Amino acid sequence: MQAWTEYQNENKERFLSELLDLLRIPSVSAKSEHKDDMMTCAEFVKKSLLDAGCDSAEICETAGHPIVYGEKIVDPSLPTILTYGHYDVQPADPMELWDSGPFDPVIKDGRIYARGACDDKGQVYMHVKALETMVKTGNLACNVKYIIEGEEEVGSTHLAPFLEENVEKLKADVVLVSDTSMISMDDPSIETGLRGLAYMEVEVTGPNRDLHSGVYGGAVANPITILCQMIASLHDENNHITVEGFYDKVAELTEAERTDLNKAPFDVEEYKKELGISDVWGEKGYTSLERTGIRPTLELNGIWGGYIQEGAKTVLPSQAFAKISMRLVPDQVSKEIEELFTKHFEKLAPEGITVKVTPHHGGEPAVTPTDGKAYQAAAKAIETTFGKAPIPTRGGGSIPIISLFEKTLGLKTVLMGFGLDNDNIHSPNEKYDVANYYKGIETIPHFHKNFAE
Amino acid sequence: MQAWTEYQNENKERFLSELLDLLRIPSVSAKSEHKDDMMTCAEFVKKSLLDAGCDSAEICETAGHPIVYGEKIVDPSLPTILTYGHYDVQPADPMELWDSGPFDPVIKDGRIYARGACDDKGQVYMHVKALETMVKTGNLACNVKYIIEGEEEVGSTHLAPFLEENVEKLKADVVLVSDTSMISMDDPSIETGLRGLAYMEVEVTGPNRDLHSGVYGGAVANPITILCQMIASLHDENNHITVEGFYDKVAELTEAERTDLNKAPFDVEEYKKELGISDVWGEKGYTSLERTGIRPTLELNGIWGGYIQEGAKTVLPSQAFAKISMRLVPDQVSKEIEELFTKHFEKLAPEGITVKVTPHHGGEPAVTPTDGKAYQAAAKAIETTFGKAPIPTRGGGSIPIISLFEKTLGLKTVLMGFGLDNDNIHSPNEKYDVANYYKGIETIPHFHKNFAE
Numbered sequence: 001m002q003a004w005t006e007y008q009n010e011n012k013e014r015f016l017s018e019l020l021d022l023l024r025i026p027s028v029s030a031k032s033e034h035k036d037d038m039m040t041c042a043e044f045v046k047k048s049l050l051d052a053g054c055d056s057a058e059i060c061e062t063a064g065h066p067i068v069y070g071e072k073i074v075d076p077s078l079p080t081i082l083t084y085g086h087y088d089v090q091p092a093d094p095m096e097l098w099d100s101g102p103f104d105p106v107i108k109d110g111r112i113y114a115r116g117a118c119d120d121k122g123q124v125y126m127h128v129k130a131l132e133t134m135v136k137t138g139n140l141a142c143n144v145k146y147i148i149e150g151e152e153e154v155g156s157t158h159l160a161p162f163l164e165e166n167v168e169k170l171k172a173d174v175v176l177v178s179d180t181s182m183i184s185m186d187d188p189s190i191e192t193g194l195r196g197l198a199y200m201e202v203e204v205t206g207p208n209r210d211l212h213s214g215v216y217g218g219a220v221a222n223p224i225t226i227l228c229q230m231i232a233s234l235h236d237e238n239n240h241i242t243v244e245g246f247y248d249k250v251a252e253l254t255e256a257e258r259t260d261l262n263k264a265p266f267d268v269e270e271y272k273k274e275l276g277i278s279d280v281w282g283e284k285g286y287t288s289l290e291r292t293g294i295r296p297t298l299e300l301n302g303i304w305g306g307y308i309q310e311g312a313k314t315v316l317p318s319q320a321f322a323k324i325s326m327r328l329v330p331d332q333v334s335k336e337i338e339e340l341f342t343k344h345f346e347k348l349a350p351e352g353i354t355v356k357v358t359p360h361h362g363g364e365p366a367v368t369p370t371d372g373k374a375y376q377a378a379a380k381a382i383e384t385t386f387g388k389a390p391i392p393t394r395g396g397g398s399i400p401i402i403s404l405f406e407k408t409l410g411l412k413t414v415l416m417g418f419g420l421d422n423d424n425i426h427s428p429n430e431k432y433d434v435a436n437y438y439k440g441i442e443t444i445p446h447f448h449k450n451f452a453e
Numbered sequence: 454m455q456a457w458t459e460y461q462n463e464n465k466e467r468f469l470s471e472l473l474d475l476l477r478i479p480s481v482s483a484k485s486e487h488k489d490d491m492m493t494c495a496e497f498v499k500k501s502l503l504d505a506g507c508d509s510a511e512i513c514e515t516a517g518h519p520i521v522y523g524e525k526i527v528d529p530s531l532p533t534i535l536t537y538g539h540y541d542v543q544p545a546d547p548m549e550l551w552d553s554g555p556f557d558p559v560i561k562d563g564r565i566y567a568r569g570a571c572d573d574k575g576q577v578y579m580h581v582k583a584l585e586t587m588v589k590t591g592n593l594a595c596n597v598k599y600i601i602e603g604e605e606e607v608g609s610t611h612l613a614p615f616l617e618e619n620v621e622k623l624k625a626d627v628v629l630v631s632d633t634s635m636i637s638m639d640d641p642s643i644e645t646g647l648r649g650l651a652y653m654e655v656e657v658t659g660p661n662r663d664l665h666s667g668v669y670g671g672a673v674a675n676p677i678t679i680l681c682q683m684i685a686s687l688h689d690e691n692n693h694i695t696v697e698g699f700y701d702k703v704a705e706l707t708e709a710e711r712t713d714l715n716k717a718p719f720d721v722e723e724y725k726k727e728l729g730i731s732d733v734w735g736e737k738g739y740t741s742l743e744r745t746g747i748r749p750t751l752e753l754n755g756i757w758g759g760y761i762q763e764g765a766k767t768v769l770p771s772q773a774f775a776k777i778s779m780r781l782v783p784d785q786v787s788k789e790i791e792e793l794f795t796k797h798f799e800k801l802a803p804e805g806i807t808v809k810v811t812p813h814h815g816g817e818p819a820v821t822p823t824d825g826k827a828y829q830a831a832a833k834a835i836e837t838t839f840g841k842a843p844i845p846t847r848g849g850g851s852i853p854i855i856s857l858f859e860k861t862l863g864l865k866t867v868l869m870g871f872g873l874d875n876d877n878i879h880s881p882n883e884k885y886d887v888a889n890y891y892k893g894i895e896t897i898p899h900f901h902k903n904f905a906e
Contacts, residue, residue, distance in 0.1 A: 030764030091766055094663070154764055181668075195667060199765045208729030210547070210880040214648060214780055214850030215634075218750030219741045221734035224775075225684065225753045232685035235678065276661030279804035281674035288672045297671030300678045301768050306755035307776060311483030311607055312652045312813040313544055314778055314851075315754050315879050322677075323760060325767055327667055351732035360765040397667030398767075426768050427663040 003137040004445055008129075008438070015441065016107075016434065018048070019125045022087075023105040023114040029065055029088035029154045038065045038150050041087045045124070045148050046070070052128045053135030054146070062158035065150030069166075072135070073143045079452055080143040082172035082411065084401065085124035085179060086152030089116035090426045097428035110434050117432035119425035123178035123418060124148055126437060130444035139445060141452035145172055149401075152179075155199075155361015156401050163408040174374040175405045176447065178440060180395050180417030185435065187265050188386040190378055191395035191415040193293070194402060196328030196365035198337040199301075202345060203356040204230070204320045210306075213316040221352045223320040224305045230348040230355075231322060234298055238284035241298045241326075243344045246337065251330045253294055261294065262287055264393050274422065293394030297327045323360075327398060334362035334400075363400015366413070374414045374451065381446035382416070385439060416447060456590040457898055461582075461891070468894060469560075469887065471501070472578045475540075476558040476567040482518055482541035482607045491518045491603050494540045498577070498601050499523065505581045506588030507599070515611035518603030522619075525588070526596045532905055533596040535625035535864065537854065538577035538632060539605030542569035543879045550881035563887050570885035572878035576631035576871060577601055579890060583897035592898060594905035598625055602854075605632075608652070608814015609854050616861040627827040628858045629900065631893060633848050633870030638888065640718055641839040643831055644848035644868040646746070647855060649781030649818035651790040652754075655798060656809040657683070657773045663759075666769040674805045676773040677758045683801040683808075684775060687751055691737035694751045694779075696797045699790065704783045706747055714747065715740055717846050727875065746847030750780045776813075780851060787815035787853075816853015819866070827867045827904065834899035835869070838892060869900060 008015070027041035028034040042059050049057040049070035057070035065088060073080075092102035092115045100106045105114035112122065127146070134140040147170070149159055163170065180191045206223040207216070236242050253261070266289050268280060282291040291297070305320030307313035326337055342357040349355040369375060370392050382390045395415070402413045418440040424430045461468070480494035481487040495512050502510040502523035510523035518541060526533075545555035545568045553559045558567035565575065580599070587593040600623070602612055616623065633644040659676040660669070689695050706714070719742050721733060735744040744750070758773030760766035779790055795810040802808040822828060823845050835843045848868070855866045871893040877883045 030762075030766065032763070091760070091762065091764075093760070093762070097663070153766075197667075197767075199767070201765075206730060209550070209877065209882075211728070212850065212879040213750075213752040213754055213778060214650075215745065215848075215874055215878075216728075217752040217778075217780060217849065218744040218748060219733055219735050219849075220728060220730060221732075222753050224756050225688065228681040228684040228753070228756070229688075231678065231681040235682075275664070275669075275673060277659060277673060277805045279674075280672055281803075281805055282672050291671040292668065295671060297666075299666040299670040299767075299769055300675050300681070300759065301666055301766060302759035302761045302770075303677050303681070303773065304757045304761040306753065307544070307546075308755045308757040308774075309483075309544065309546070310485070311544075312654075312776065312778070313483065313606075313754060313879065314650075314652070314752075316752055317755075320756065321761075323765065325666060325670075325765070327670060350734075352730045352734055395668075396670065396672075397665060421668055424662065425668075426665040426766065429662075 004133045004139055007133050007137050008441060012438065015129045019122060019437065020105045022121050022125055023116055024103055026103045027088050027150065028091050029151050030091050038088065042066045042068050042150060045087050048128050049146055052132035060162060062162060064158045067150065067159065067162055068148040070146040071144065072140070074140055078143050080145060080172040081174055081176050081448060081451060082145045082147065082170060083127050083176045084147050085127065085177065086120045086149050087124060088150045088153050089119070089121065090153050094428060099429055107434065111431040112434060112437070113429055113431045115430050117430050118419040118423040119430065120152065120179045122432040122437055123440065126178060126418065126440035127444060129441045133441065134445050134448060142448050145170060157361060159401055160404055160408065163404060167409060170409055172411060174451065175411045175413040177399065177413055177415050178417050179399055180397070180415045181419035181421050181423065182417060183265060183391065183393065184420065187391060188382050188388055189391040189393045191417060192370055192392045193367040193394040194365065195396060195398050196332060196334050196363050197325060197398040197400060198328060198334050198341065198362045199325040199360040200338065200341055201358045201360060202322050202324060205318060205354045206352065207318050210318050211316040213314045217316050220316060221350060222316050223353065224317060226350060226353050227305065227320040227322060230345065231300065233348060239282055241296070243341050245340045246296070249331045249333065250296060258290065261394060262289055264289060264391055292396035294329055296329050296332060299325055301325050327396065328365045330365050330367055332365060334364055338362060363398050364403035366402040368413055368415060372412060374412060377447050377450035378414045378416045380450045381443050384446050385443045457586045457592055460586050460590050461894060465891065468582045472575060472890065473558045475574050475578055476569055477556055479556045480541050480603065481544050482604050483544050491541065495519045495521050495603060498540050501581050502599055505585035513615060515615060517611045520603065520612065520615055521601040523599040524597065525593070527593055531595050533598060533625040534627055534629050534901060534904060535598045535600065535623060536580050536629045537600050538580065538630065539573045539602050540577060541603045541606050542572070542574065543606050547881060552882055560887065564884040565887060565890070566882055566884045568883050570883050571872040571876040572883065573605065573632045575885040575890055576893065579631060579871065579893035580897060582894045586894065587898050587901060593901070595901050598623060610814060612854055613857055613861065616857060620862060623862055625864060627904065628864045628866040630852065630866055630868050631870050632852055633850070633868045634872035634874050634876065635870060636718060636844065636846065637873065640844060641835045641841055642844040642846045643828070644870060645823055645845045646820040646847040647818065648849060648851050649785060649787050649816050650778060650851040650853060651781060651787050651794065651815045652778040652813040653791065653794055654811045654813060655775050655777060657802070658771060658807045659805065660771050663771050664769040666767045670769050673769060674803060675769050676806065677770060679803060679806050680758065680773040680775060683798065684753065686801060692735055694749070696794050698793045699749070702784045702786065703749060711743065714847060715742055717742060717844055745849035747782055749782050749785060752778055754778050780849065781818045783818050783820055785818060787817055791815060816851050817856035819855040821866055821868060825865060827865060830900050830903035831867045831869045833903050834896050837899050838896045
């Protein structure tokens with residue numbers, strides 16, 4: 001153990017500069033113009049796995065962006081850890097709100113600013129450098145396998161067939177993922193549940209062309225107005241979601257479970273101040289922690305229609321659009337919610353308006369057990385490096401692949417994430433604290449050691 | 454009269470090709486990138502007025518886009534007609550919906566397709582060619598003055614000071630405007646009323662930055678959702694506008710006036726078919742003609758917020774925006790409505806959300822008398838060239854300068870427009886029928902002759 005701490009200290013600067021190189025590749029999976037960048041990024045990840053000590057690494061083509069797979073088998077009788085991460089990132093816009101280029105990483109006040117710094121390149125690269133440490137210092141106590149995919153931000157569409165086709169090759173004892181956050185460096189935590197996702201795009205069409213709002217306004221239904229009315233009706237006055245059947249399968253927590261959940265440190269005044277809002281919002285009858293942890297939600301991610309540029313244009317547009325996503329909790333099922341939403345939304349349209357609802361990607365909610373060997377190994381690793389046992393929390397985000405690993409490979413997952421909630425993932429000025437990056441590299445080998453014991 | 458018909462027949466093709474040259478200039482007043490094009494267009498108009506026979510023409514600089522002024526004084530004892538029009542056009546987007554370039558005019562099936570073909574370059578140029586006809590054939594029976602401005606589509610901001618500074622120079626007996634439409638070539642009509650306008654931009658702000666909708670969604674008010682709720686509440690279930698005090702000054706028409714108004718030919722089935730909608734929409738208790746003619750309206754002209762590109766992004770945006778315009782009827786006052794709207798909209802915002810409301814341009818509603826000499830001269834001119842007396846109608850659009858001419862110069866206006874409602878003004882594939890263009894050139898000299906008598 002002494003040896004690996006020393007090795008990491010000696011190589012700290014290189015570990016950081018290599019990550020910056022990775023962050024310079026604009027691997028935006030949602031935009032077709034970045035297709036070549038995705039391949040460049042996959043090549044980078046493959047090479048870094050080989051350099052770190054993998055016996056083999058390969059780029060696995062899919063119908064979408066490629067998956068990078070690498071492995072090092074020390075001894076077939078040892079346990080095997082399958083680490084999952086993703087090299088693709090969210091789009092960077094709105095670009096004008098970045099203080100520095102999203103793909104031109106800078107380090108300021110001990111933080112790495114770049115798209116993907118935390119989600120998930122920074123966290124993926126911790127595993128690569130942890131592997132290097134273990135291999136170079138002769139401390140690799142398990143067999144290791146790595147799946148670093150390129151479509152997490154667009155729904156992991158081609159991961160399921162990849163898993164199904166490679167069940168034998170991917171045999172392991174646990175899945176380890178660093179793609180979540182902890183409360184703070186002072187209050188380390190491990191997420192034990194993640195929400196599922198149903199992401200819909202809606203298109204509302206009125207007249208067959210854009211009209212002059214003076215000549216036709218008032219006599220023809222305006223698709224923007226109608227879309228707003230439809231969206232407004234999706235929450236009632238208590239901010240419950242009105243989609244018929246939406247809550248039917250929601251697992252209610254016991255009072256005891258809710259009490260436990262609300263023990264996590266949370267300062268509503270600090271929260272409001274940090275977000276610049278004068279009040280919080282949400283479903284009546286639940287705390288902020290519950291609203292993001294155990295309750296399903298429906299959020300507007302985008303809306304557009306009509307004239308949206310400088311100045312004024314008196315148009316009554318033909319169409320209006322919105323992107324709407326729902327976070328799901330156990331035991332909601334993504335496909336079922338997509339269908340309930342579609343049916344409900346179509347029914348909301350008045351005469352004279354046609355509606356088209358298209359699902360984007362979805363994913364199932366997941367709860368990870370806290371009493372198994374893997375969670376214990378993670379908790380002990382964190383206690384060793386942070387000096388404090390981690391708090392189990394419920395995360396609001398979604399990593400749909402977790403239920404996929406369980407279904408396809410029969411594996412449980414441990415979510416050992418080192419991000420912070422204020423890392424601005426999916427936002428301008430995404431960052432990752434240098435200290436968290438190093439702490440992750442330091443903690444991961446402990447997990448391997450603990451898990452092997 | 455024989456002489457001018459002959460002259461026009463001989464010069465038909467040139468009249469058309471000159472208009473196409475004018476349409477090739479992308480004089481979009483709303484976009485700063487077209488500043489130079491605006492000047493090019495003003496120069497074109499000035500030269501065309503001089504070529505047509507004006508004694509003088511000048512480009513009058515304003516704090517915005519320039520105004521072109523021209524005149525020809527035949528005899529100070531004769532009546533003077535002040536013709537008003539505009540050389541600026543609406544933005545052309547969405548560009549992808551045009552079948553040919555908006556500034557690359559084509560003639561197809563007897564129609565001129567180009568941005569500004571009808572609104573208002575085509576109609577302005579009818580006056581230029583009518584002047585040429587009258588001058589060249591020795592038939593100019595009145596003094597003529599021309600104001601062709603470059604800011605009609607952005608609120609005519611700098612026209613008021615121009616009028617005020619030039620009251621003496623602009624002395625006239627009537628204002629003649631061709632910037633409206635008629636029912637059809639078989640049912641010629643003259644608009645006798647136009648609605649006013651209040652055009653607002655609203656900005657709704659929640660958290661101080663874009664957030665991850667999984668991590669924060671459900672616990673923080675989403676500006677898009679809130680904006681939709683606010684917009685949805687602007688109409689009640691009868692499609693009445695809910696802005697407090699909005700209807701207070703609306704002049705109600707008598708039953709007799711409403712009956713008259715509804716005599717205009719209007720086939721609702723044809724209307725629905727032409728627009729591709731299965732039903733009409735609007736304020737309960739009023740017909741479609743009333744909804745666009747005598748009732749005030751509130752329309753969404755644009756909305757945007759969050760992620761609006763290809764694919765999916767799970768963002769809870771910091772802000773959402775909308776452009777909202779209201780058409781006003783006598784005796785509503787634009788400034789007052791702006792204030793009522795602002796007050797009402799600000800009050801709609803829940804805790805945790807801040808709202809900013811900014812007015813764009815506005816304008817007052819106007820009604821033109823049908824019993825005066827000018828209207829009679831126009832009606833007689835149309836009867837001569839169309840073989841049928843025109844129907845007086847109420848137009849839904851706004852030409853705010855009409856009340857301005859009355860207030861500043863004490864002049865009544867005649868709205869002798871030759872467009873058609875299906876000319877797609879403000880929309881992709883704007884067109885103007887070649888036949889309407891020639892009919893206008895033929896009719897305008899009759900107006901001058903009648904008015905001089």
